[in-house]
Amino acid sequence: QSVLTQPPSASGTPGQRVTISCSGSSSNIEFNTVSWYQQLPGTAPKLLIYSNNQRPSGVPDRFSGSKSGTSASLAISGLQSEDEADYYCASWDGSLNGVFGGGTKLTVL
Amino acid sequence: EVQLLESGGGLVQPGGSLRLSCAASGFTFSSYALGWVRQAPGKGLEWVSSFSGNGGSTYYADSVKGRFTISRDNSKSTLYLQMNSLRAEDTAVYYCAKGLYASGSYTGFDPWGPGTLVTVSS
Numbered sequence: 001q002s003v004l005t006q007p008p009s010a011s012g013t014p015g016q017r018v019t020i021s022c023s024g025s026s027s028n029i030e031f032n033t034v035s036w037y038q039q040l041p042g043t044a045p046k047l048l049i050y051s052n053n054q055r056p057s058g059v060p061d062r063f064s065g066s067k068s069g070t071s072a073s074l075a076i077s078g079l080q081s082e083d084e085a086d087y088y089c090a091s092w093d094g095s096l097n098g099v100f101g102g103g104t105k106l107t108v109l
Numbered sequence: 110e111v112q113l114l115e116s117g118g119g120l121v122q123p124g125g126s127l128r129l130s131c132a133a134s135g136f137t138f139s140s141y142a143l144g145w146v147r148q149a150p151g152k153g154l155e156w157v158s159s160f161s162g163n164g165g166s167t168y169y170a171d172s173v174k175g176r177f178t179i180s181r182d183n184s185k186s187t188l189y190l191q192m193n194s195l196r197a198e199d200t201a202v203y204y205c206a207k208g209l210y211a212s213g214s215y216t217g218f219d220p221w222g223p224g225t226l227v228t229v230s231s
Contacts, residue, residue, distance in 0.1 A: 039154075044204055044220075044223055044224055045154065045204070045218075046221070047217065047219035050217035050219070051217065086153075088154050090156070091216060092216055096168050096214065097168070097170055098144070098146075098216045099156065099216075100146075100154045100156060100216075101153070103154070
């Protein structure tokens with residue numbers, strides 16, 4: 001049982017816009033920033049979004065993040081086949097622990 | 110180019126010990142937080158431990174507190190994870206990751222190493 005809650009799966013067709021939600025609480029997301037990671041099969045996770053809505057250099061602007069209260073979202077616009085991967089949200093918790101969501105498997109139909 | 114490379118994984122019996130290493134290059138090692146994140150086979154990511162940069166603090170997941178110890182040797186640009194009293198549920202790929210800032214109480218990690226597999230089994 002993960003501290004942050006994500007839907008286990010999401011899907012979309014090429015060109016579509018997809019959003020993935022991440023629900024937390026007042027002890028984590030509400031007062032700490034959220035990061036998002038993409039994990040392609042058999043590879044290490046890659047940072048997509050940090051500090052709620054900032055993109056590292058090299059990450060396409062098709063990826064965007066937002067946060068409101070105790071929840072956060074990752075949006076992917078112009079969906080491409082290479083976006084098929086697992087996506088994880090992460091935040092810091094007041095119990096002095098890092099916390100991850102359970103992950104969302106994105107399928108491009 | 111920032112690079113991280115883990116080593117030290119392998120098969121260990123329940124109750125045994127193992128020390129993981131993470132050799133880093135391409136950045137001012139002492140100035141950044143570093144962390145360990147693990148992934149059990151077929152499961153999601155689990156934060157394990159972080160060490161702040163600039164001689165800062167250490168943090169541990171409740172599941173490993175008292176059994177695992179994180180340390181860093183800034184002269185060798187190497188991060189370590191000493192794992193004692195290992196259990197079957199510690200079986201996972203262990204990733205080393207560089208923090209975006211010196212603060213260890215933050216989960217922005219970039220980049221990550223390729224990981225090293227730890228298997229706890231008799």
